[in-house]
Amino acid sequence: EIVLTQSPGTLSLSPGDRATLSCRASQSVSSSYLAWYQQRPGQAPRLLIYFASSRATGVPDRFSGSGSGTDFTLTISRLEPEDFAVYYCQQFDNSPSFGQGTKLEIK
């Protein structure tokens, strides 16, 4: 079973800042199997990134994903007020799993 560990647990930033969220896998994951989601309070998760770096339909280009092997990153270039939420990575190897999440909060 692949365990995904996200860091930091909480990230405190201001609107306009750059956010860098990390997702580390316990064993190598194909980059094509890695996705990122955003969950705002009281809402269902929303797909942001698949293939580790491809934006889903309607996702602003300030969101970008990168990485390979065991280390993956979600970057938000300039934070907007609506970006403060919880972010999860997920791998789709033969036993899918989610990371525990990173909460992005307003500083």
Place this chain on the structure above:
Amino acid sequence: EVQLVQSGADVKKPGESLKISCKGSGYSFTDYWIGWVRQMPGKGLEWMGIIYPGDADTKYSPSFQGQVTMSVDKSISTAYLQWSSLKASDTAMYYCAKHRRRGLYGSGQAFDYWGQGTLVTVSS
């Protein structure tokens, strides 16, 4: 427009049974796996398993195998998640979500559309 619409919130007592639903529309329901995801209060997302509406094939997470049953009625484009004997620890929000690509796992796979969630509360 693709939509997944889940059944409403439910309150049950320990030991009772429950079946919640997820109705898909706006796409070919039988061609894409549907997954179930648990979110306990204040916690993260947990992958429970998936079901293929075309032939009702299922894959369960080891953590949920034997604890829940997934099923589907393709004639009404609806997937189900059921418990035969609820526990207080089953209290959570449950989401259904659709695979982005045809096929089980692998390249480019993700959950691209999500239901609104069903809150299940188990309390004596």
